[in-house]
Amino acid sequence: MELQGSVTIPAAPQQVWQALNDPEILRLCIPGCEEVRQISPQEMHARVLLKLGPVRANFVGKVLLTDVRPLLGCTLNFEGSGGSAGFARGSSVITLNAIAEDTRLDYTAQASVAGKLGQIGGRLMDASARQMADRFFAAFKAQIAGAATGERPIAVAESAGAEATTAAPTHFPVVARAASAAQSSQGESWLDKEKPRLLWFVAGVAATTIGVWMGAHWLR
């Protein structure tokens, strides 16, 4: 199964990147996701309940980040086991592009499902993957929009103190520190919609510069 798409998110790449690497946000956005745990900077484990028509299958899987280009994109390699329901594996390439004040996120994905789910569900594979992707990005945009207006206490703001969900800071230390500095200022000035955007933009430029420099030297 192959999938590709593009979605425009009303936030700067920095915020989008952060959210993509935040297990708590992922847990809230992945349809049927019950748990996401950060195992290492590059690896997350997840448990997802797949609900499709008559099917209810629990998938336990892991996501590995490779080819990480901070703020620009990465490749996600995933594999999951649904017990007797089957086995899924695949990969997805995500790229971020700043378009004015927004971020265009392009994704391509390929996956194969083996076992019963693949046999029986094969004819609906593309359609169900597309539906999951649509639902994921709709929830993702809502999460980010909620953060921008301060309406929803999403993980990014919450995770400042919490230990389990501070994924962003732990695996890209330099980039995240620059980001969290911007975060706290963004949390205070949510009343004025334009100010946070400008701050994000500045933080994004700063973080990108630092990140690229870091990437060139350390994160090889």
Added chain:
Amino acid sequence: MTDQEQAPDDLATDARAVSITINGTCSQHHVQPRTHLVDFLREGLGLKGSHLGCEHGVCGACTVQLDGQVVRGCLVLAVQADGRSVNTIEGLSDSGAIRELQQAFVRHNALQCGFCTSGMLMAAHELLEKNPDANREQVREWISGNYCRCTGYQAIVDAICDVLASRKTAQREGAAA
């Protein structure tokens, strides 16, 4: 039809009492809700004429009659048959209801390993009832839900068409007499 008494615990998975008329005889049994009809017939009652192929309703080897209609025995729970009547290949054979079909099958070599045969006969029997004027194309369509790995189907279709034809002849002769 007997009432399903609600156990104090809605979610109790243990065996329930059921009363089913099997091949004309009503009897009481205890069976777990998860057990499908064919497993109940085969393992619970020793009626091994119905077979299990795919267990998801596509191969037809498990075809039995529920309230006089063919059904997939693997897609009916034994507890669903509580208060209803079931006929298996054993019953249809013993009663002579499918004698013509059985003889035609033998004549035309319409069985080799025999695994699909009980399902084929059950399906064919309902066709004879529902559409005695079926042509060859309609016979093929009707039994397309029963898979055979041995014969290549032609002999089975021949046998069924043979019975359809001889019944029509008998009908004409009966009318003429």
Added chain:
Amino acid sequence: MKAPPFSYARPRRLADVLSLLEKHGDEARLLAGGQTLLATLNMRLSEPSLLIDMQSVQELKGLSVTSNGLRIGAMVTHSEIESSGLVAQHAPLLGLAAPHIAHRAIRNLGTFGGSIAYGDPAAEWPACLLALDGMVIARSLQGERRIAALDFFTGLYTTELAANELIVACEIPVATPSQRFAFHELARRHGDYAVVGLAASAQWNDGELDQVRLAWIGVGNMPLRSSATEQILQGQCLSDALLAQALQTLRSELHAEADLTHSAAAKQHLAGVMLKRALNTLGRPRQLAENSNIV
């Protein structure tokens, strides 16, 4: 494979079915014909705690004609529809579609309500309900509501039904004397899931098409109508030019997705073939259907 253990209830009253459904939520599954559910359980693609068998609920059975049209109880089986004189007279499209549903043994148990509730894009009944401007009648402990077919199917295996709701019946406006129907389906083998199918209805006024409904099977992620193509045909007389125009509109309107056996391009092409056949059928001077005896 064998199904996992579960509990089983067979209430006589609809209210009791709804109570159990409300109480146990997604841990309970409604058992109608079971032709999809039990296969799913046998393959362990679902492990519910409780099955609520609706076979004893009288309110869900029966075919009748009411002031709202032909009422089909949710538990009416595909075979009952196949052999019903009421259906042949008032909704002949269903009689045309019925023989395409799987095989006889499945049709003897599978139900109309079950098929509508799943909204499988490859199923016959959802498309027929769309083509006939049908209505879904849903009930929960909070009450009853009527949902038009056009609003009912919203996505892949997704319908307007709430988690605590079930379908009680569907209603279909009775066929008018000037109404014509066509049903065409392509499958690799008889009884297979449709590759492409079309359920169509239209009023025929002296050669002019009116109120054309084209409902597609196996083309998208849900049953859907091609309204732009319907508009092209509205008020027109059949002709080669009209057909060409309709085919062109269909090509731009329908975004068929590939499946295991056919590419998107193949499906698009076959959809055009189905449209041609359906328009041919609608254009025949006398509607002759295998299972119907239309007046």
